[in-house]
Amino acid sequence: xxxxxxxxxxxxxxxxxxxxxxxxxxxxxxxxxxxxxxxxxxxxxxxxxxxxxxxxxxxxxxxxxxxxxxxxxxxxxxxxxxxxxxxxxxxxxxxxxxxxxxxxxxxxxxxxxxxxxxxxxxxxxxxxxxxxxxxxxxxxxxxxxxxxxxxxxxxxxxxxxxxxxxxxxxxxxxxxxxxxxxxxxxxxxxxxxxxxxxxxxxxxxxxxxxxxxxxxxxxxxxxxxxxxxxxxxxxxxxxxxxxxxxxxxxxxx
Amino acid sequence: xxxxxxxxxxxxxxxxxxxxxxxxxxxxxxxxxxxxxxxxxxxxxxxxxxxxxxxxxxxxxxxxxxxxxxxxxxxxxxxxxxxxxxxxxxxxxxxxxxxxxxxxxxxxxxxxxxxxxxxxxxxxxxxxxxxxxxxxxxxxxxxxxxxxxxxxxxxxxxxxxxxxxxxxxxxxxxxxxxxxxxxxxxxxxxxxxxxxxxxxxxxxxxxxxxxxxxxxxxxxxxxxxxxxxxxxxxxxxxxxxxxxxxxxxxxxxxxxxxxxxxxxxxxxxxxxxxxxxxxxxxxxxxxxxxxxxxxxxxxxxxxxxxxxxxxxxxxxxxxxxxxxxxxxxxxxxxxxxxxxxxxxxxxxxxxxxxxxxxxxxxxxxxxxxxxxxxxxxxxxxxxxxxxxxxxxxxxxxxxxxxxxxxxxxxxxxxxxxxxxxxxxxxxxxxxxxxxxx
Numbered sequence: 001x002x003x004x005x006x007x008x009x010x011x012x013x014x015x016x017x018x019x020x021x022x023x024x025x026x027x028x029x030x031x032x033x034x035x036x037x038x039x040x041x042x043x044x045x046x047x048x049x050x051x052x053x054x055x056x057x058x059x060x061x062x063x064x065x066x067x068x069x070x071x072x073x074x075x076x077x078x079x080x081x082x083x084x085x086x087x088x089x090x091x092x093x094x095x096x097x098x099x100x101x102x103x104x105x106x107x108x109x110x111x112x113x114x115x116x117x118x119x120x121x122x123x124x125x126x127x128x129x130x131x132x133x134x135x136x137x138x139x140x141x142x143x144x145x146x147x148x149x150x151x152x153x154x155x156x157x158x159x160x161x162x163x164x165x166x167x168x169x170x171x172x173x174x175x176x177x178x179x180x181x182x183x184x185x186x187x188x189x190x191x192x193x194x195x196x197x198x199x200x201x202x203x204x205x206x207x208x209x210x211x212x213x214x215x216x217x218x219x220x221x222x223x224x225x226x227x228x229x230x231x232x233x234x235x236x237x238x239x240x241x242x243x244x245x246x247x248x249x250x251x252x253x
Numbered sequence: 254x255x256x257x258x259x260x261x262x263x264x265x266x267x268x269x270x271x272x273x274x275x276x277x278x279x280x281x282x283x284x285x286x287x288x289x290x291x292x293x294x295x296x297x298x299x300x301x302x303x304x305x306x307x308x309x310x311x312x313x314x315x316x317x318x319x320x321x322x323x324x325x326x327x328x329x330x331x332x333x334x335x336x337x338x339x340x341x342x343x344x345x346x347x348x349x350x351x352x353x354x355x356x357x358x359x360x361x362x363x364x365x366x367x368x369x370x371x372x373x374x375x376x377x378x379x380x381x382x383x384x385x386x387x388x389x390x391x392x393x394x395x396x397x398x399x400x401x402x403x404x405x406x407x408x409x410x411x412x413x414x415x416x417x418x419x420x421x422x423x424x425x426x427x428x429x430x431x432x433x434x435x436x437x438x439x440x441x442x443x444x445x446x447x448x449x450x451x452x453x454x455x456x457x458x459x460x461x462x463x464x465x466x467x468x469x470x471x472x473x474x475x476x477x478x479x480x481x482x483x484x485x486x487x488x489x490x491x492x493x494x495x496x497x498x499x500x501x502x503x504x505x506x507x508x509x510x511x512x513x514x515x516x517x518x519x520x521x522x523x524x525x526x527x528x529x530x531x532x533x534x535x536x537x538x539x540x541x542x543x544x545x546x547x548x549x550x551x552x553x554x555x556x557x558x559x560x561x562x563x564x565x566x567x568x569x570x571x572x573x574x575x576x577x578x579x580x581x582x583x584x585x586x587x588x589x590x591x592x593x594x595x596x597x598x599x600x601x602x603x604x605x606x607x608x609x610x611x612x613x614x615x616x617x618x619x620x621x622x623x624x625x626x627x628x629x630x631x632x633x634x635x636x637x638x639x640x641x642x643x644x645x646x647x648x649x650x651x652x653x654x655x656x657x658x659x660x661x662x663x664x665x666x667x668x669x670x671x672x673x674x675x676x677x678x679x680x681x682x683x684x685x686x687x688x689x690x
């Protein structure tokens with residue numbers, strides 16, 4: 001990166017919501033490497049203090065840590081208003097995979113998955129959007145999922161919440177397109193993270209967190225609207241979406 | 254998941270956990286009896302293949318503290334040397350000991366007590382570690398240093414992960430003025446000249462010889478000697494403290510078994526010998542220390558069957574006679590590889606029972622993992638043991654427990670420390686079982 005570009009980036013701030021996740025950590029590093037100031041947002045802020053210090057030592061950038069339980073939706077506005085400056089970029093990485101069989105049996109678990117992947121992230125980004133709209137600039141990035149492209153027996157509670165989140169992001173993008181605020185939807189596909197540890201994932205379809213972070217930073221710089229991290233997911237999900245329901249309902253996917 | 258070392262031999266199907274945080278590490282201890290910590294998987298054989306599972310340290314890769322006044326850094330064990338250098342070099346610091354690849358973790362460097370091209374002057378990696386934190390078999394944390402819990406520290410250094418999981422360590426650094434290395438290339442026409450050249454360059458910071466393991470007759474043991482010094486600002490004003498651009502290629506497929514044969518290797522060695530022009534040049538540190546890192550997944554040139562690396566050390570007293578006996582056997586077999594490296598070691602770490610280096614000559618080379626190689630290696634084992642030498646555990650995949658006992662006289666001290674640290678044998682690898690550690 002040229003020094004002038006780095007200098008320009010150095011005045012920018014990126015906020016990572018869900019900073020303890022593997023993708024969140026990788027994103028924080030990618031933005032810090034550009035020289036951006038970083039705000040790490042996590043439910044238990046003490047768990048990201050080590051990451052904050054690591055970012056400072058590696059990249060010499062300013063890093064602050066903010067505690068937020070995303071499910072505590074009334075706190076959203078308070079946390080945003082307490083920031084010294086509204087970030088230029090806000091990335092929503094937080095989410096909860098949960099367990100589908102348990103979600104089918106226990107309403108509390110299903111509600112937790114729905115709230116963690118749709119309600120809370122969407123409401124938070126809604127608050128961010130209003131503030132960015134007022135300022136007339138900003139980038140909002142939502143990490144959604146291919147699981148939201150079509151409901152499947154194996155993960156439809158999670159998938160339906162991600163579908164809602166994807167639709168919310170697309171609506172936000174539509175609303176803010178002429179207000180100087182850009183919205184990017186990211187569907188990473190399989191990623192080798194804590195969430196998927198122990199699953200037997202196909203290598204060709206599975207991205208590393210660093211790969212997701214690099215793709216996100218690049219797509220945001222190019223003002224892309226929605227991306228799959230690995231291109232191979234586009235034909236796969238297109239086919240999955242096109243299968244007629246009569247057939248799809250009998251399939252095991 | 255399928256787990257193998259860098260030599261891709263042997264391979265095991267094992268459950269794998271990741272050290273994302275302390276709780277995850279403790280949970281793995283409970284869930285996977287017989288596990289072993291694993292960094293970036295660059296040990297060649299079965300050292301990082303657990304008996305019952307592996308605990309990947311790669312997510313624990315944070316830099317925790319950097320002391321620019323005294324020159325030390327504290328980092329988590331899963332940090333890659335490559336990433337650490339990216340941070341250190343622009344600030345004018347370098348690691349005091351580096352192996353021949355930078356795609357190793359700091360924890361792995363300590364567990365294998367790695368050495369570099371400067372062992373004759375700087376010792377091995379563990380000589381520069383000020384302290385570390387271990388996750389013990391019972392889930393507790395223990396800090397150790399040469400002064401505090403000295404026996405545990407010494408056994409962990411080179412202990413191949415069998416005393417506990419290294420969580421973080423503090424490393425002393427060396428200052429550099431530029432990121433360049435002043436490299437001097439010398440030609441040694443035969444083995445005697447090669448050993449003499451390494452003796453002569455004892456005063457240099459770095460020295461290593463590439464030795465032609467196929468050359469016969471008057472060319473027997475011919476070598477190229479690479480001597481290196483960190484270049485000063487006056488010598489390399491343009492290099493400054495720049496981190497070299499990554500330029501790498503990837504081996505895209507497993508080579509078929511016929512690709513490496515004595516003719517292709519002989520041709521390579523001849524070309525390599527001729528290309529080594531005597532003289533002094535400035536090179537970046539990647540080219541000097543990590544030439545093979547430019548070829549990602551170079552282990553695939555040995556194909557699917559994998560390969561074994563053989564690294565031995567013969568005591569100084571064994572001298573040219575011992576090295577000549579080894580080399581003669583290798584040349585005779587016509588299986589000499591093109592990656593043979595010869596170095597002179599300084600005194601070893603007297604207190605560290607499983608640390609590999611000892612004062613003397615070390616030779617490292619690879620062989621395809623097949624029956625002919627294993628027969629040859631048995632013959633080499635006998636020569637090494639006869640001369641009072643030993644093999645490097647980080648490279649080994651096949652020696653027997655008897656050879657280990659003969660080569661590592663402090664084995665019982667290691668066993669005692671391990672028994673105290675891990676009485677229930679929670680930490681076990683295929684290597685520890687094979688060698689009855």
